[in-house]
Amino acid sequence: xxxxxxxxxxxFFPVAAGVYYLLRFSGRLQNIWLLTAxxxxxxWGRPVQAIFLLASIAVNYGMGVIIDRLQKxxxxxxxxxxxxxxxxxxxxxxxxxxxxxxxxxxxxxxxNITAFSSIPAPPGIVLITLHSISxxxxxxxxxxEMDKNPVNFALYIAFFPLLLGGPILQYADVVHQxxxxxxxxxxxxxxxxxxxxxxxxxxxxADTMALIADHVFNLSxxxxxxxxxxxSLALVGLIAFALQIYHGLSGYADMALGLGLIFGFHYRxxxxxxxxxxxxxxxxxxxxxSLTSWFHNYVLAPLSVRxxxxxxxxxxxxxxxxLIGLTLGCDWTFLxxxxxxxxxxxxxRVIEFENINIPRILRRVxxxxxxxxxxxxFRTGDLYQLSVFAGxxxxxxxxxxxxxxxxxxxxxxxxxxxxxxxxxxPAVPSLEATLLVKQNASAKAYSVIYPxxxxxxxxxxxxxxxxxxxxxxxxxxLL
Amino acid sequence: MKFSRRARGxxxxxxxxxxxxxxxxxxxxxLPLFQIKLGQLPAGSGLNDMLGxxxxxxxxxxxxxxxxxxxxxxxxxxLGKRESGGFEIIKDNNGELGYGNFYPVLTANTEEYALRxxxxxxxxxxxxxxxxxxxxxxxxxxxxxxxxxxxxxxDLNTISNAMLYYLQGYEVDYLDSRRALKESSLEPxxxxxxxxxxxxxxxxxxxxxxxxxxxxxxxxxxxxxxLYYTDPGNYRQSVFPQSYAGILGRRAGTPFSGMDxxxxxxxxxxxxxxxxxxxxxxxxxxxxxxxEALFNHSYWDNGYxxxxxxxxQTPWKRITNELAQTGPRFLFVCDSFVxxxxxxxxxxxxxxxxICPLAGRSPDLEQYVSEHNFDFVFVEYxxxxxxxxxxxxxxx
Numbered sequence: 001x002x003x004x005x006x007x008x009x010x011x012f013f014p015v016a017a018g019v020y021y022l023l024r025f026s027g028r029l030q031n032i033w034l035l036t037a038x039x040x041x042x043x044w045g046r047p048v049q050a051i052f053l054l055a056s057i058a059v060n061y062g063m064g065v066i067i068d069r070l071q072k073x074x075x076x077x078x079x080x081x082x083x084x085x086x087x088x089x090x091x092x093x094x095x096x097x098x099x100x101x102x103x104x105x106x107x108x109x110x111x112n113i114t115a116f117s118s119i120p121a122p123p124g125i126v127l128i129t130l131h132s133i134s135x136x137x138x139x140x141x142x143x144x145e146m147d148k149n150p151v152n153f154a155l156y157i158a159f160f161p162l163l164l165g166g167p168i169l170q171y172a173d174v175v176h177q178x179x180x181x182x183x184x185x186x187x188x189x190x191x192x193x194x195x196x197x198x199x200x201x202x203x204x205x206a207d208t209m210a211l212i213a214d215h216v217f218n219l220s221x222x223x224x225x226x227x228x229x230x231x232s233l234a235l236v237g238l239i240a241f242a243l244q245i246y247h248g249l250s251g252y253a254d255m256a257l258g259l260g261l262i263f264g265f266h267y268r269x270x271x272x273x274x275x276x277x278x279x280x281x282x283x284x285x286x287x288x289x290s291l292t293s294w295f296h297n298y299v300l301a302p303l304s305v306r307x308x309x310x311x312x313x314x315x316x317x318x319x320x321x322x323l324i325g326l327t328l329g330c331d332w333t334f335l336x337x338x339x340x341x342x343x344x345x346x347x348x349r350v351i352e353f354e355n356i357n358i359p360r361i362l363r364r365v366x367x368x369x370x371x372x373x374x375x376x377x378f379r380t381g382d383l384y385q386l387s388v389f390a391g392x393x394x395x396x397x398x399x400x401x402x403x404x405x406x407x408x409x410x411x412x413x414x415x416x417x418x419x420x421x422x423x424x425x426p427a428v429p430s431l432e433a434t435l436l437v438k439q440n441a442s443a444k445a446y447s448v449i450y451p452x453x454x455x456x457x458x459x460x461x462x463x464x465x466x467x468x469x470x471x472x473x474x475x476x477x478l479l
Numbered sequence: 480m481k482f483s484r485r486a487r488g489x490x491x492x493x494x495x496x497x498x499x500x501x502x503x504x505x506x507x508x509x510l511p512l513f514q515i516k517l518g519q520l521p522a523g524s525g526l527n528d529m530l531g532x533x534x535x536x537x538x539x540x541x542x543x544x545x546x547x548x549x550x551x552x553x554x555x556x557x558l559g560k561r562e563s564g565g566f567e568i569i570k571d572n573n574g575e576l577g578y579g580n581f582y583p584v585l586t587a588n589t590e591e592y593a594l595r596x597x598x599x600x601x602x603x604x605x606x607x608x609x610x611x612x613x614x615x616x617x618x619x620x621x622x623x624x625x626x627x628x629x630x631x632x633x634d635l636n637t638i639s640n641a642m643l644y645y646l647q648g649y650e651v652d653y654l655d656s657r658r659a660l661k662e663s664s665l666e667p668x669x670x671x672x673x674x675x676x677x678x679x680x681x682x683x684x685x686x687x688x689x690x691x692x693x694x695x696x697x698x699x700x701x702x703x704x705x706l707y708y709t710d711p712g713n714y715r716q717s718v719f720p721q722s723y724a725g726i727l728g729r730r731a732g733t734p735f736s737g738m739d740x741x742x743x744x745x746x747x748x749x750x751x752x753x754x755x756x757x758x759x760x761x762x763x764x765x766x767x768x769x770x771e772a773l774f775n776h777s778y779w780d781n782g783y784x785x786x787x788x789x790x791x792q793t794p795w796k797r798i799t800n801e802l803a804q805t806g807p808r809f810l811f812v813c814d815s816f817v818x819x820x821x822x823x824x825x826x827x828x829x830x831x832x833x834i835c836p837l838a839g840r841s842p843d844l845e846q847y848v849s850e851h852n853f854d855f856v857f858v859e860y861x862x863x864x865x866x867x868x869x870x871x872x873x874x875x
Contacts, residue, residue, distance in 0.1 A: 007537035014502040047526050189491035211565040215581050408629035412562050450486035455493055467551045469538040
């Protein structure tokens with residue numbers, strides 16, 4: 001089930017939230033209910049998937065108990081932690097890495113290996129793995145007391161608002177909220193607004209941009225067998241992908257944070273308008289911060305010792321970015337994407353980029369060029385397609401620059417392109433901040449208009465959702 | 480801070496009220512649909528099938544869906560767009576809708592389908608019958624359609640061309656409806672509805688007349704020696720202006736698509752039929768004149784005007800002509816396009832059987848043909864429907 005689906009908005013969410021607030025007299029029952037709803041949410045598409053989730057919960061809870069006991073007995077818990085991490089990484093390897101590795105091996109040895117590619121990966125497997133490792137390490141480090149209540153632990157792993165797109169939690173940050181929290185009307189209303197904002201970003205902008213990006217990258221992947229991809233078309237596709245990935249991921253984060261607030265959870269912000277960054281370092285302090293924060297805490301920190309030399313720091317950062325790349329996808333292009341980010345971050349650190357006096361506009365152009373080029377690695381899927389797309393974009397394939405299709409795509413979707421670009425910048429927070437300072441008539445007008453705008457946004461989302469899934473003859477079954 | 484808190488609170492109140500009330504009414508009104516669709520699941524269906532069905536209904540149909548589609552369509556029209564639903568539907572300069580396709584590659588395995596047609600022909604001939612293939616026209620016409628050069632047009636004529644080419648190679652007879660319509664007096668703008676994938680009822684009449692002419696000329700089956708049945712003057716013709724939105728129009732919404740005029744053609748002579756048909760694994764029977772037996776009024780009343788002819792496609796149906804029990808017996812293996820043609824042909828045949836493999840579980844064709852001796856078996860498909868499922872016969 002997706003958050004951006006009618007079944008979630010009009011069936012699942014009202015029931016989940018309604019029952020949750022009916023159980024307001026008991027926090028324990030509220031958690032049991034949220035866990036039940038989360039398992040139903042997870043199992044919806046393929047009930048068998050719930051086995052993975054439940055097994056993951058059981059194994060990690062058990063390993064957590066073992067690590068906790070060993071720590072308390074002052075025995076070495078390191079082997080147990082290593083075994084527990086391996087138990088989490090093995091399914092991730094089988095589902096996410098084995099199929100492409102088998103395909104790769106097959107193409108090297110001229111074998112048709114399809115055995116592993118038929119196993120669909122359970123949704124959210126990366127998030128579940130990262131959450132589980134965070135839990136085990138935090139227990140091992142004794143950063144927090146282990147929560148003995150298995151329901152609370154299961155909720156940490158399976159809570160439905162986080163399952164599809166994060167943010168990635170660190171156990172120590174949320175353990176107390178799971179055990180005890182208080183959802184206020186203020187939280188609820190902020191949560192609702194945040195959820196609808198995220199929904200609109202995902203449905204209205206990201207999904208539309210995905211359609212354009214998919215067509216352009218597919219046409220490029222066909223290497224001119226249908227139509228050539230001139231530079232302008234490649235650029236339109238790349239910009240569409242940049243808008244898709246930002247509004248998709250930040251939309252999911254908004255929905256997760258909003259749903260969290262509705263149920264009384266406060267999570268850290270995951271995106272801070274990264275496309276408005278002034279350096280690559282700045283970009284990575286604003287883009288999916290829970291991912292980099294997780295790797296800093298659970299990869300970089302253990303690798304680093306006090307007073308590490310610069311060489312060691314560089315080496316460790318390199319390893320961290322390779323692992324981030326590999327976590328997001330199993331292909332050379334993801335490794336290259338990791339190296340691409342590492343290179344720019346290290347370069348900026350070496351030349352102390354933040355301190356150099358460069359006009360803001362040039363800084364923005366530099367960050368956008370870095371970011372757009374990085375997305376080519378991320379989106380193309382393999383090295384051959386990477387070279388084809390880059391060749392199209394930089395005019396190396398002889399396809400020229402101008403494209404009727406590019407103009408048509410802009411003509412048909414200029415409103416969404418414009419909205420995508422405007423809302424990538426902190427336009428709304430700036431407006432709200434200005435109004436807050438003034439507290440004048442326009443501020444009062446805004447407080448009246450705001451609920452109407454949000455209602456219109458929700459209506460627009462429902463209209464787009466029904467248009468995409470509507471079956472005009474479904475209702476005729478009633479004839 | 481206060482104003483934003485108040486504003487958010489106001490929206491949250493609106494949100495929970497509207498979502499709660501809408502969800503309850505939405506569920507109450509969709510409940511019969513859930514019951515029907517879940518009841519239609521074959522015995523032994525698993526949890527996955529049930530959840531899939533619930534998901535499909537919950538996402539595919541909501542209370543006030545027509546109004547929401549209308550609103551979407553209005554937005555598209557106001558923005559001057561020429562596509563709807565992410566290029567699912569595109570509009571040409573004549574206002575005619577078609578499917579969009581960025582990857583127009585030949586996907587239908589037409590040679591294999593033609594081979595199956597040949598096997599069917601041999602089998603039917605062995606029982607004294609004949610086989611004729613009819614291709615329904617594509618939405619895109621190279622002579623008539625006028626799309627902007629950059630729109631991704633889905634031209635399926637290549638599939639039709641390939642199919643007819645292979646049929647010719649395998650010596651299976653066919654009626655190219657594109658040629659039949661070109662040779663008729665019908666204006667190209669009336670071959671198809673602007674808002675539907677189907678050809679118009681008047682185009683069907685022309686194809687029907689052409690088929691009768693072919694059966695007479697090529698096979699000596701003189702169905703209409705006095706040219707009575709193929710004379711449009713013997714039919715009541717009523718125009719319903721701006722009254723029809725077809726499949727594409729319904730999906731895209733009428734502000735974007737506009738509406739079509741619908742010409743209803745019905746016999747103005749004495750008829751009596753019995754129609755037996757299978758729907759949701761239940762056999763129904765209706766007897767009466769053409770308008771009572773072969774015209775489905777519930778579809779008409781709900782705006783599905785084209786599907787009123789024989790009630791659209793169902794897995795199986797049989798038309799028995801109560802006034803001409805000695806006429807020829809026909810079998811149609813087809814999609815929904817040909818239904819009006821069948822309805823016009825019905826007065827000239829003693830019995831017409833119709834099997835629609837794409838409409839659900841239909842009888843095994845080989846067995847069916849062996850059990851009934853047909854004089855002619857017609858296979859008709861729209862090029863977009865030519866698939867392994869449509870030609871699910873004589874696969875060996």
